[in-house]
Amino acid sequence: MTAGPQDDNLTDELEEAYWSLHDGAAASATVGQVLGRLPRITALIGRLAWRADRRATLCVIVFQLASAAMSALGLIAGVAVLQHLFAQGPTPDRVRAALPQLLLLVGLLGARALLESGVAVAQARVTPKIRTALECDFLHLTAHVRLEAVEDADWHDEVHRANDRGLFYARQIVGQVVSPASAVLALAGTAGVLGVLHPALLPLLLLSVLPVGLAAVRSARARFASFKRWNALQRRVRVFSWLLLDVDAAAELRSDTVQGALLDEHRRLTLKIADEDTRLGVQAALLHLAGRAVGGLGTGVTYAALAGMLIAGWLPLAAGAGAVLAIQSGQAALTRLVEVAHLVYEHALWVSDLLAVQERSRRLLPGRAGPEAPSTVRTITVDDVRFTYPGRDAPALDGVSMCLTAGQKIAFVGLNGSGKSTCAKLLAGLYEPQRGSVRWDGVDVCEMDAQSLHRQVACVLQEPVRFPFSALSNITAATGTLTRADPERVLAAARASGADGVVASLPNGWETLLSKRFKGGQELSGGQWAKVAVARGLYKNAPLLLLDEPTASMDPPSEHAVYEAVLRGRLREDQITVLISHRLASVVDCDTIYVFDDGRITESGSHEELMALGGAYAVMFRLQAAGYQTRAGGSETVT
Structure with missing residues (x-):
């Protein structure tokens, strides 16, 4: 038995990581799915670019179209040059006759180079703006969604996936979309040139480029599938690398002398990765060879058909030479289209995730249309509140009611999971009750501007x-x-x-x-x-101060000083202070103590009243106090 995947199992032992959801998606997509999605992806990126910088986006479109036109015109000019060179007459005369078309060809190629530079410059202007706009919008939305959304595990995965992958690929995908668009325009231009030379050349173009395209599809799919396997192994390796480097694990790792076992497992997995790299390289070489062979066969048939057209007199020799150039250009354009289309398909899934999270975040924002929360509050009233966490059946709070008054010191006590912290978050407006209400001076907190309410609450947490x-x-x-x-x-x-x-x-x-x-x-x-x-x-x-086990990591003198300041010193006399604590000695001086049990308030009153009641609070207090009392025989124990 080993800690890592077996030889016949590279991925099944690991759960799907949130950030690997779409890895390898292009490997299982059909050509129709990839090509069918490209127009939607292009439109999506176009809308993002248009919002980010209209001028730069317009430049990309215009320059790209003009560059494609220059390519087509360059092919036509090249054919014209060949026509003059293959014409009858002395060689110097033919060269002089071809010179104007040759100069035109040079000019068209120069113009194309300038236009492509213009595309790159405009793309460099718009791409960072898209990334900035998406990132700022994403972070603004996710930083303000309601607390219960943030605490949901599925939401957590979605947000981190969008942040890790969506924003990363959003920056790259603009250039990736431009590349297949350029390839499509180049194919269209090639087809147009061949149509001008002779309509019968169009089927020959299809015959020559299809084998090349199929080989490119196979190669792209194999690469994406192998990456998924490689990525799964890398995740396993990172587990062992992290353990070997983690400061928190260092002491135990050394005391247990487990370094050798971890290093052995790390080496076993890295050897698997090396084997996977080798397998991918060999497979890519074989696929490339097969593609070249099939493509060569298709090209041979094409050129044979082209030779037959020349022998039959359907085409002049110069037009045949031009057709060869056009077919080679079409093959290169299709290969580029297939390669980048698969990349764009997979990366667009991540960008779509990002946009979906942003849209969902807009629906999860707290209310902003209500009145501002007051800077002072006389009473906070909790009336028959019920709250259940998403994905759970049992309520965290059920039928909780209380009234807090300015200047009071309140304590929430009870066992872990009894509802203390949940109630505090409802007081602060961080959660919204599913039943009942929380009111500040008679105004329901759900009707207030949420951000203004949060500004009037100070929270001090254990961590x-x-x-x-x-x-x-x-x-x-x-x-x-x-x-x-x-x-x-x-x-x-x-x-x-x-x-x-x-x-x-x-x-x-x-x-x-x-x-x-x-x-x-x-x-x-x-x-x-x-x-x-x-x-x-x-x-x-703030008018409401919530202290949730704030002194758990303090030494006794520091803890005493804090409670003296918070419960007796008080920097603001009209402040409502809510203290959540397991150390009941710290809540003795509170005006009212609420005892929570299973989402309900089972007891309430001052320390003296609760001790006289003899209920759960008295039992817990005496149990804690007993740990500090001197036992018979003069020894002391502390629990």
């Missing part, structure tokens, strides 16, 4: 965001800015949370970058980050 910015920006981020600060508020929040001591220990103080990814950057401990997060919440100075 805060560690922004890779300066210490000062990590605090001011709470008010939506990284560059502006109120010095007095910053210092007050830092002192209350203990973050002032953290900043004092940094080499550049408030300007120190809190990330090792930057030169001179510093990394904080979990407890230090918790202090910065509490300072961020206090700095926001």
Whole structure:
């Protein structure tokens, strides 16, 4: 038994990764599907380009059409040159007669080169604008969708797939669409030239290019199919590479002496990748040879038919030479069309994903049409609220009601999964109840402008965001800015949370970058980050402050200092403070304690009232307190 795929199984052992959904799609698509989709893809990219830069898009279209016209006219001029060169008479006279057409041919080729440069310049102008517009729109939409959408696993995969692949291929696909369009125009021009020379030459063009096209299709499909196999192996290799390099796994990896096993498995898989590379190279060479052989046979038949037309007098010799040039040009154009068409087909699936996610995001945006949330609030009323997470049957909250008043200190306690954090997010307007209502001074939060409501709520979570910015920006981020600060508020929040001591220990103080990814950057401990997060919440100075296990990673003195500041010091007297904690000693001084169990409030009251009640809260409190009490014999245990 091995940790990686077996010799006869390269992909089945792995689940389909979200970012590999469309890999290899071109390998299974028929020629009709690929060619049938090309016009829709071209129209889609054209609309994106038109919105991004109309002038540059128009230049691409005009220059591309003109370039194709120059190619067709160049073929005709080339035929005219050959007609003069193969005419009767002395050689100097024939060369002099061909000179005007030769100069015209040179001019047409020069014009074509200039037009192709114009296409490249216009494309370089429009492509980054498409990428920028799509990326900005995508990030703006996904950053503002409702929280329950972000927490959905399927949504998570869709968004990351669109970000990883959709935006990447959106940048490339403009040039990729231009290339098959150019090839189609070149084929049309070639057909037009042959039609002018003699209508019977058109079937010969088809006879010569079809074998080449079929060989190109086989080669493209084999390449896409092999890439999917190769990609699956690379994913397995990355698992072992990541384990060997990961800092979190380093200590256990060494203590268990598992490096050798991981290295052996890594080598086994890399050898498989090398074999796959070799197999692909040999297969590509054989397909190319087969294509050349079939294409050569078709070309031989074509040239034999062309020779018969010359012998029969249907064509002059010069026209026959021109037909050869046109047929060669058509073969090259068709090969290019097939190669790029498969690429465009697959990459367009990723871009379509991106656009679909953007459209879905627009439907998931919270309301923006309601009134602004107030900067002060007297009461927050929760009335018979029910909320169920997407994909789950049991409600996270069921029939929850409460009334919070300005200046109050509230605690939510209960077992994990009892509904505490969910209720806090409903208070903040991050979730919308499926039944019941949450009202700020009588106004339903679902009717308010969502973003203005979020600005009036400060959240401090157990695992805060560690922004890779300066210490000062990590605090001011709470008010939506990284560059502006109120010095007095910053210092007050830092002192209350203990973050002032953290900043004092940094080499550049408030300007120190809190990330090792930057030169001179510093990394904080979990407890230090918790202090910065509490300072961020206090700095926001919002009418509602939510603290969800904010001191879980702090040492006891720091935890005590934070609760002193939040529950007794209070930077804002009219603030409603909601504390979620498993450490019941920290909620003793709260005005009201709500006990949650299985999505319902089973008890509520002050600490004294709940202890007198003798219910679940009293049991939990005594259980925790017992762990700190001195036992008979003078020993202490801490649980």
